[in-house]
Amino acid sequence: MAASPKYLTGDREGIKEFIDQFDVFLFDCDGVLWSGDHLFEGTVKTLEILRNKGKQIVFVTNNSTKSRTEYMKKLTNMGIPATVDEVFGSSYSAAIYISRILPLPPSQKTVFVLGEKGIETELDSENVPHIGGTDPSLQRPIEQKDYEEIASGAALDPSVGVVLCGLDFHINYLKIALAYHYLQRGAVFLATNIDTTLPSANALFPGAGTCAAPLVAMMGGKKPTSLGKPSQAMMDAIEGKFRFERKRACMVGDRLDTDIRFGIEGGLGGTLCVLTGVTRAAEEWKGGETVPSFYVDKLGDLRVGV
Amino acid sequence: MAASPKYLTGDREGIKEFIDQFDVFLFDCDGVLWSGDHLFEGTVKTLEILRNKGKQIVFVTNNSTKSRTEYMKKLTNMGIPATVDEVFGSSYSAAIYISRILPLPPSQKTVFVLGEKGIETELDSENVPHIGGTDPSLQRPIEQKDYEEIASGAALDPSVGVVLCGLDFHINYLKIALAYHYLQRGAVFLATNIDTTLPSANALFPGAGTCAAPLVAMMGGKKPTSLGKPSQAMMDAIEGKFRFERKRACMVGDRLDTDIRFGIEGGLGGTLCVLTGVTRAAEEWKGGETVPSFYVDKLGDLRVGV
Structure with a gap:
């Protein structure tokens, strides 16, 4: 269970194998695709490669200040093609919880x-x-x-x-x-x-x-x-909407306590930690309870092996 | 140590004995003398009685929004005679700590x-x-x-x-x-x-x-x-200024976790809890670690026995 995470940066074969084992990639955004208004190098290309391989992309954000439509606009303004349906935000998650579940x-x-x-x-x-x-x-x-x-x-x-x-x-x-x-x-x-x-x-x-x-x-x-990551109320809502096999899904994020924990507790097939956001080094999960199954220096590193 | 606090409301003899054993009374203000802009009945008279008996009064407030001068004005505007020197606020305590102690x-x-x-x-x-x-x-x-x-x-x-x-x-x-x-x-x-x-x-x-x-x-x-109650940095500064014997001092307050704890940890001779502020009933300290030595329904109840 607590196997060491596999480091994929520069590992062409490892990356190919990694991508092949998933149908769905759930992406945290801030700290993964960009930081503030700075788009990380390789983000667009990486997503394009995954789409071309027929992968389902879901942008799972805890950003509550934007609606799904606004967030979709943010994505496209940053140069990342996206549809409203691909966006799953914590405000939407909260709205669904209040309207459909909370008595x-x-x-x-x-x-x-x-x-x-x-x-x-x-x-x-x-x-x-x-x-x-x-x-x-x-x-x-x-x-x-x-x-x-x-x-x-x-x-x-x-x-x-x-x-x-x-x-x-x-x-x-x-x-x-x-x-x-x-x-x-x-x-x-x-x-x-x-x-x-x-x-x-x-x-x-x-x-x-x-x-x-x-x-x-x-x-x-x-x-x-x-109602946001790592709450499993959000995972249940995402699964309810996209209907995928959890073992064939991977959560990609920069935060151990939200993103990676969200994927692990949701029973996903894998979690990928990028070191471009809150988590800055592999040392940070050493000895901790929340350990990703894969990690890369930056998301764009996935381009190499494809 | 954990003797039950003595309830003084209506206990003429008990109140006399209580007052006689102290030279200095440290008063919390909000929730003790008043709430917001509402002065509690009997506040002024009680303080007058204590002054007439030669007791030192110190207003010890965690209110950080007012300087000592402003707080003295608040006291006098409420009809409570007070001097700047009798006021000891958490902002003053912090200023002293920063200027004289913090390296x-x-x-x-x-x-x-x-x-x-x-x-x-x-x-x-x-x-x-x-x-x-x-x-x-x-x-x-x-x-x-x-x-x-x-x-x-x-x-x-x-x-x-x-x-x-x-x-x-x-x-x-x-x-x-x-x-x-x-x-x-x-x-x-x-x-x-x-x-x-x-x-x-x-x-x-x-x-x-x-x-x-x-x-x-x-x-x-x-x-x-x-640097405010219950920090003992504040108690040390008060003692340094007023130079009293701690066993002959009593802290009067409405909050167990700040006022009463402040008096107990400071080794004062007594603590008096009033039930006009945050603490509303004797049940609140039952089974807890912070128990006052005396309590009254309201500060003005001290008038009866004098």
Whole structure:
């Protein structure tokens, strides 16, 4: 089980063998295909080679700020051909979970969102009512009257039954206070994902997990249910949509604690770690519990053997 | 050691005996004297009685948003006579720690502040250079160029050697990103205090601990050194200033994990828990490690026995 991962960079035969054993490749994006706005060399060609071999490509992203359509545009703008159907994001995963799986009383169907437009779009796509999010009336400092109105409940919508945290570039004190009071009144605590960092410009920036962190602290350590990687709710939804044999699928990612764990816990046939994102060296999984089955310096290294 | 706390409400003799055994009373404020802008009944009279008996009063607050002078004004505006010297706040405690105790290289003396004016005022009072805080240029959403400039270091001040987190009502993504990059470059991680909640309007709102929480999450769980209650750095500074016998001092507070723990770990002669703030019932300390030596329903109950 804990066999050493196979290093594929420069191993022409190994790469061929690797590709042949899978029908489906699930790709994390940030840190794998690109970092921020920098597309890694060889990304486009590698995907093209896989498509030409008839492989199913799925872009599995924990990025909650973009809807599937927006994310597809990001992919194509970066020069990566993609369709909306190939995109599976954590906001979409959360929307599906809320609309189809989560039992909520009819009077408590509204979602209070800590996050960006992408979450709102995906909730809309599943007809889930929501407040908060990008509401401009919440883009301001807290005022004295807010304390009174939040405490009394006058500022709260009684139909809110869920607090959904994603990455919110406009996080502020007022929104954290509102979210906390909804949780205190019994709302279900969900997160699109709980990545603490987000790679950009070859560095790390605050991820969705940092937007949930203040609430987790206030709730005495109670964590949200995450609907992004490594949550298996997301894997089940992906399998339900694409209908593949898990042993013939490979998860490709840069993060051990989300991507690689997601693939291992999902029982996929393999996991491929790239060293262009959060994980920077093979030493990082030594002695750890989450070890990929393959790794390369960068995704583009797969071009060599094909 | 783990004797049951003595309940003083309505116990005239018990209250007299309680007061007589102390020379110094350290008071937490929010949740003890008032909640938000609501002064509890009997607060003023109780303090007056203690002063008339020659007791030293110290207002020990983890409120980091106000300087000692501002806090003294808050006290007097609430109708509570107080002098600046009687106020001991977590921002002041942090400023003293940074200026007099923390060893920093001469080129790394600047503090990046996540917090409000009170922290800046207290740092100024100790001649500690600082950036961040209430700087209006940081009161905006993050922009694309920020990612590049933060990642490259161009947007970072190389003289920053400390990140100090207090309660920041204007917390935003940009400031969290900057603080994280300073920490990544080796800045010392300090907090004025780590209370996760702040009582106001008879309810709880996000406390300073929620401003540090995103950074703690990004740093893989690494916590800041806190200079507020229950940190004994604060107790040492208070004792250094007021020079009292610890066995003749009593800490009065509403929070077990900060106030009562602060008094117990500081070896004070007693701790008094009031049930007007975070702690609402005697059941809350049952079976726990932090048990006060006395408790009352509200501070004003001490009037009865005097």
